Amino acid sequence: MLGKQSSLDIFKAALVVIGNEILAGRTQDTNTQWIAERLTESGIVLGEVRVIPDEEKVIVKAVKELSHDFDYVFTTGGIGPTHDDLTAQSVAKAFEVELERNEEAFKLLENHYGLENLTPPRAKMSLIPRGAALIPNPVTAAPGFIIENVHVMAGVPRIMQAMLDHVLGTIKVGSPILSNTVACTLTESVIAEDLDALQGRYPDIQIGSYPHFRGGTMGLSLVLRGTSQRSLEQATDELINIIKKHGDEPRALSIRSGGGTV
Amino acid sequence: MLGKQSSLDIFKAALVVIGNEILAGRTQDTNTQWIAERLTESGIVLGEVRVIPDEEKVIVKAVKELSHDFDYVFTTGGIGPTHDDLTAQSVAKAFEVELERNEEAFKLLENHYGLENLTPPRAKMSLIPRGAALIPNPVTAAPGFIIENVHVMAGVPRIMQAMLDHVLGTIKVGSPILSNTVACTLTESVIAEDLDALQGRYPDIQIGSYPHFRGGTMGLSLVLRGTSQRSLEQATDELINIIKKHGDEPRALSIRSGGGTV
Secondary structure, three states: OOOOOOOOOOEEEEEEEEOHHHHOOOOOOOHHHHHHHHHHHOOEEEEEEEEEOOOHHHHHHHHHHHHHHOOEEEEEOOOOOOOOOOHHHHHHHHOOOOEEEOHHHHHHHHHHHOHHHOOHHHHHOOEEEOOOEEEOOOOOOOOEEEEOOEEEEOOOHHHHHHHHHHHHOOOOOOOOOEEEEEEEOOOHHHHHHHHHHHHHHOOOOEEEEEEEEEOOEEEEEEEEEEOOHHHHHHHHHHHHHHHHHOOOOOOEEEEEEOOEEO | OOOOOOOOOOEEEEEEEEOHHHHOOOOOOOHHHHHHHHHHHOOEEEEEEEEEOOOHHHHHHHHHHHHHHOOEEEEEOOOOOOOOOOHHHHHHHHOOOOEEEOHHHHHHHHHHHOHHHOOHHHHHOOEEEOOOEEEOOOOOOOOEEEEOOEEEEOOOHHHHHHHHHHHHOOOOOOOOOEEEEEEEOOOHHHHHHHHHHHHHHOOOOEEEEEEEEEOOEEEEEEEEEEOOHHHHHHHHHHHHHHHHHOOOOOOEEEEEEOOEEO
8 A cells, every 4th residue: 555654665745735715715726736746756645735724823733743744744825925924933933943034035035126125024035944945936036945844835836836846856755656547437336345355456556436427427437556567557457357347348547657647 | 813713603614635536636626615615604614624545544533633623524535335435434433433334324325226236335335433413415325424523425526515515504603704805916015014004903804815826927816804794894995095005906806705706
């Protein structure tokens, strides 16, 4: 099974999405899926996502817990200039270090805005926990930062994506997680027992079963994931035979690896 | 500020999204936004969302913690017939009760499938923690359930939505949370100080500031939320004046209450 830090070279990560707007239903979060895909491609298993409000106490608790439980923590949101941007001060508290003006960050902001336009709210974005390393922001200059295993990124998708790409170039990543998806029109309950037996025969492959509605009828997507190409191919072949045995044809088959969907 | 169980008639809820497919980036979760909107309309503040894998230990821990910390917990996913559907057994463990055949659930499944087609995987969906009340499933019969303050629902959006609508008709809800959104083309740092002062003058209104890219340029959405129509209107008027003072015109204005967007 994936998701356990075993002999496989796999790292586990947690994502903290900081933002009242998502909890209020005002904004559809799309960062999670983007990050989940990029991490998967990099052999990093996303083990938990927490969406939390812009509240210091809550951010401190989440960062402390997840930083302890996971190899990597990524956060999005709350690093801008306004009163509701509390991530930097909260992360400093979580690690019990000072929040202080980072001279490198200050220079980045000065270069971007010009010293005469570096108002107090803008200068606030140079306040970084002591000892943190900066994550460059190619879009609006205000940097993210890394402290211990926590990677603090912006919430605006375009900026976050550039920051994550940078981070993934600098941290230790694992073996890409490969996956096959087989769709059929059988109902879950028809093949549940065969799937259970298949899972028993392939302990290194994670088998997921996802019913869905499309065009008014129910379908079923079966997803196999693992780092061994050989196991994955064998389990997929067996799955196809199971579907055929129950009188159905697999309707689609996608193979995804580090390079995207094939 | 919202989000605190104060004199206001507001309830706090947590959502647990159970599903490897979301953590793998295979599926874009849309349930969270739908649930967040419905709860907000019902005067229930969504205080945390946790996306976790289909793993018993992880589900037990999340349900225990969040059931203790929040007025209501809602879960989605993991109540189907397959080997990776572990939610019912995990919730039973969290509350230290037996997972047993629920006669009412068994009858619903029998009526739906016919006794001759009620295979062991299908019958598995009648296993419910002892003492739980059922949540009807008008689509595929297999019910959700309520135990203490935890509401266990399906992950398929159409079924989940019917289940949540049912639940919201049966639990105590609060005063609808009203919100105004004002968009402008100012950057955050320009109005950060004025926003901070505005927040100070309206402690019962939550003011959020959300930069975004549209058509290649940055814009800013300012969201005011609260249960007092009067406070909300006054704070919104002041905000509009702040934007005008900085030489910009508010570009959009939406007022949302229990009935949706006006």
